[in-house]
Amino acid sequence: xxxxxxxxxxxxxxxxxxxxxxxxxxxxxxxxxxxxxxxxxxxxxxxxxxxxxxxxxxxxxxxxxxxxxxxxxxxxxxxxxxxxxxxxxxxxxxxxxxxxxxxxxxxxxxxxxxxxxxxxxxxxxxxxxxxxxxxxxxxxxxxxxx
Numbered sequence: 001x002x003x004x005x006x007x008x009x010x011x012x013x014x015x016x017x018x019x020x021x022x023x024x025x026x027x028x029x030x031x032x033x034x035x036x037x038x039x040x041x042x043x044x045x046x047x048x049x050x051x052x053x054x055x056x057x058x059x060x061x062x063x064x065x066x067x068x069x070x071x072x073x074x075x076x077x078x079x080x081x082x083x084x085x086x087x088x089x090x091x092x093x094x095x096x097x098x099x100x101x102x103x104x105x106x107x108x109x110x111x112x113x114x115x116x117x118x119x120x121x122x123x124x125x126x127x128x129x130x131x132x133x134x135x136x137x138x139x140x141x142x143x144x145x146x
Contacts, residue, residue, distance in 0.1 A: 003032040009109035011039045011100045014068040017115035021145040025113040026076045028143075029083070034111075036081055038072045039103050040065035041096040042089035061089060097133035109140055116144045 010025035012018040022038065029036035042061025069085035076083035088099040104112055117128035135142050 003034060005029075005032045005034045005111045007035045007037070007107060007109045008032075008111045008113055009037050009039060009100070009104050009107060010072075010113045011041065011096070011115075012068055012072055013040065013096075013115075014064065015115065017117060017145065018068075021113055021115045022072045022075065024143070024145050026079050026081050026083070028111070028113065029076070029081045030079045036076060036083040037103070037107060037109070038069050038076075038083055038085045039100060040069050040085070040087050041099045042087065043091070043094070043096050058089060058091065062087060065089075095130055095133055097130045097137070100130070100134055101137055104138060104140060111141050111143060112138055113143045113145065116146050 005028065008025050008029050010021055012022050025036055025038075028034065042058065042065050065087050069087065073083045073085050086103060088103065090096055090099060100112065100114070103109075112134060114131060114134060115128070116131050131142075131144055135144070
């Protein structure tokens with residue numbers, strides 16, 4: 001039997017929603033015997049929620065991203081899923097959707113599992129702008145996790 005998905009991309013930002021996304025992506029990767037890649041995009045908004053006065057946005061974003069990616073890949077290994085991780089960054093308030101879509105194309109992902117909203121969403125009841133942009137432009141299916 002052929003798996004429906006062989007390469008799953010899961011953008012994460014450390015939010016509660018993204019932790020649920022990571023868990024769902026791990027379950028899918030395990031069930032489908034798929035490759036899994038976690039992606040953290042360091043950006044101004046995510047960094048601002050955790051920044052101390054002595055950090056620069058980009059430096060903090062990358063360090064925070066490495067920690068989040070390490071936790072996600074460690075959790076994946078408990079389900080016997082060998083996940084890889086990637087770190088990208090954007091600045092000046094630009095959308096993280098660009099790097100997500102770029103990685104999905106570059107890696108030839110056949111599914112993106114991501115949160116309906118993350119750290120920067122304005123309201124828990126609305127679909128985040130980054131998720132909306134990924135939905136509009138992705139060439140592959142997108143699974144949104146609430």
